Amino acid sequence: MSPFSSRQENNHFIMQIILLSGGSGTRLWPLSNDARSKQFLRLLPVEGSEERESMVQRVVRQIHGAALNAPVTVATSVTQQDSIISQLGADVSIVTEPCRRDTFPAICLASEYLAKVKGCREDEIVVVMPCDPYTEAGYFNTIKDMEQCVADGVAELVLMGIRPTYPSAKYGYVVPGEPSGDGALSVRRFTEKPDVATAEKLIEDGAFWNGGVFAFRLGYLTSISEKYVNYPTFADIREHYTDFPKISFDYEVAEKAASVAVVPFGGEWRDLGTWNTLTDELRHHTYGNVTTDGTGENTHIINELDIPVMCIGTKDLVVAASPDGILVSEKRRSEDIKRFADTLKRRPMYEERRWGFYKVIDYVQFSDGYCALTKQLTLNPGCSISYQRHSSRDEVWTFVDGEGEMVLDGNRSTVRRGDTVRVMKGQMHALRAKTSLTFIEVQTGGDLVESDIERFPYEWD
Numbered sequence: 392m393s394p395f396s397s398r399q400e401n402n403h404f405i406m407q408i409i410l411l412s413g414g415s416g417t418r419l420w421p422l423s424n425d426a427r428s429k430q431f432l433r434l435l436p437v438e439g440s441e442e443r444e445s446m447v448q449r450v451v452r453q454i455h456g457a458a459l460n461a462p463v464t465v466a467t468s469v470t471q472q473d474s475i476i477s478q479l480g481a482d483v484s485i486v487t488e489p490c491r492r493d494t495f496p497a498i499c500l501a502s503e504y505l506a507k508v509k510g511c512r513e514d515e516i517v518v519v520m521p522c523d524p525y526t527e528a529g530y531f532n533t534i535k536d537m538e539q540c541v542a543d544g545v546a547e548l549v550l551m552g553i554r555p556t557y558p559s560a561k562y563g564y565v566v567p568g569e570p571s572g573d574g575a576l577s578v579r580r581f582t583e584k585p586d587v588a589t590a591e592k593l594i595e596d597g598a599f600w601n602g603g604v605f606a607f608r609l610g611y612l613t614s615i616s617e618k619y620v621n622y623p624t625f626a627d628i629r630e631h632y633t634d635f636p637k638i639s640f641d642y643e644v645a646e647k648a649a650s651v652a653v654v655p656f657g658g659e660w661r662d663l664g665t666w667n668t669l670t671d672e673l674r675h676h677t678y679g680n681v682t683t684d685g686t687g688e689n690t691h692i693i694n695e696l697d698i699p700v701m702c703i704g705t706k707d708l709v710v711a712a713s714p715d716g717i718l719v720s721e722k723r724r725s726e727d728i729k730r731f732a733d734t735l736k737r738r739p740m741y742e743e744r745r746w747g748f749y750k751v752i753d754y755v756q757f758s759d760g761y762c763a764l765t766k767q768l769t770l771n772p773g774c775s776i777s778y779q780r781h782s783s784r785d786e787v788w789t790f791v792d793g794e795g796e797m798v799l800d801g802n803r804s805t806v807r808r809g810d811t812v813r814v815m816k817g818q819m820h821a822l823r824a825k826t827s828l829t830f831i832e833v834q835t836g837g838d839l840v841e842s843d844i845e846r847f848p849y850e851w852d
Contacts, residue, residue: 405461405515406538407609408454409501410522411494412447412467412475418664420732421716422693424739429664430523431474431743434693436674446523446663448478457531464509465522466501476745484509489632495643496635498605499616500628506613507625513610516541519640520604525672529658537606537654540573546652548645549575549606552599554657558590561662563601563641565653566593575652581645599655601641615644666691666709666718666725679712689722695741714740714750738841746774747824752831754839764834770795770824778821778849784836786814793828797821798849806830821849 414428423429430446437444444452454463464484465475472487486504488497498519505511516538524530533551540549552565563584568577581601582593620634636643645651663669670691677683679694682701690705695713702710709725711718716735720728740751749768756762770776770793778798794807798821799814806812806822814820816836822828 405511406459407505407509407511407515407517408459408461408463409498409505409517409519410447410450410463410465411497411519411603412465412471412522413491413494413497417732418726418729419666419669419711420728420735421713421718422695422711424715424741426470426739426742427474428471429669431471431478432669433478434669434673434678435525436672445478446525447475450520450522450524451479453526453528453531457528457534459531459534461518462509464501464505466497473742473744477743477748481745489629492632492635492637494640495638496632498612498640499620499635500632502609502612503616503628504625505609507628511609513608513613515609516606517609517612518604518606523663524602525659525661525663527659530656530660533654533656534604534606536574537604540571540575540652540654541606541608543573545572545575546577546648547607547611547650548648548652550578550645550651550653551602551604552576552653552655553602553660554655555590555594555598555600558587558594559600560584560587560590564590564593564598565601566596566598567653567655571652573654575654578651578653581641583641599653601645602656602660605640605645612644666711666720666728667722670709670722714752746776747771749832760837762834762836762839764839766832766834768830768832770822770828772824772826772828775823775851776821777846778819779844779846780819781814781816781843782845783816783838783840783843784834785816786835787833788812788814788822788830789833790828790830793824793826795822795824795826795828796851797823819847823851 412430419429419432422432433443433445435444435446435449451463464486466486467475468491469487472485475483475485486501488500502517518534518537537549537551540546550565561584564582566579568579571577585593620628620631622628622631661668663672673691676690677692680697680699681692681694682699684703686704687702688706690702690708692700692702692710694700700710700712707722709720709722742749747770749766751764751766753765790806790808790810792808797804797806797812800819
């Protein structure tokens, strides 16, 4: 059974899973950006195969393999929607935030979607979890235990507590109390991201890392949500999304909860949020067009560019190259990357879309304000770009590989390698790939932004 399909009601309670997919992606710059956060990087090895998968693909595969039989809804930003569809398929259930406002409003919006769009009952159990933990099967068994705790009434809100492996200042801590039943413990208090010295004392007191996994009945959360935004339809709630406070779920719900318990998990769990932790899990030391002399020590080189990268005699480095930039960093300093990458304010140069992907090859702004942007786009077989028009730019498409169909102001024609088509501002156009279809797009005009798109319905067949 697909994790996105509806679950048959075999007993009184049904579980729904909300996957939180957010982040700006700067900690793994330059491969990640505002549109392609760390969870979408296809670098992790698939066991028993030479294939690679992303963090979000791995987690969904693990959910399916654990036989949780729970429908999955992904809560994300509009900018990540296409990446999710590209990686998880068109039948994935997605709730998009109109704007980024932290985990509390995101979880409220997703819960209201379950209630008002999917028709879930108030007594259905919801598990909220991040989309990017690097973990093992026991993690998902613990989720089953959390579901059982809610079903048995151990607490209204149940958290997962990760047994710490070292005193870290990156995580929040949950200090447990007495046993509450079903393997859960009561919660005495929370401590958010303490310094290392305080973290050491918390661990001595038996504290857990807060794993960001929560279980509750749907009605528990919608009753909290409706204190801030209470409208009869999901569309109305989404329209008033900014009425929710911009605050984390931990602060707004978990730390205020009158009935809260924690279920411990002591297995493998890692945050692959920096290059030094991610490279520990990679199968190979080089990816892409890379040349080395074989004398390098503990160096990982990932190259997404067509030009070669050469590394000679390197030690303890991560080298990453993408259309967004080139990084050379000591692994032990990779936690500092975010601080510098956040200062590089520019448009994403590579994006996955539901129809394929594109990368920016060149961008020029001339002294009179006239701009030229060159992209290389690849459409997957059977996929299409919507019927659309632009108000501020002209485009020239040169097809370099594959075959497809193009619609220009209602006229349909076949396009293939060697063809060139000019699309003037205001012209209606769409494109569908018969085979994998690659073309070069040159945009020209005064305001070359992704938002300059007006879409219209079109039936291909």
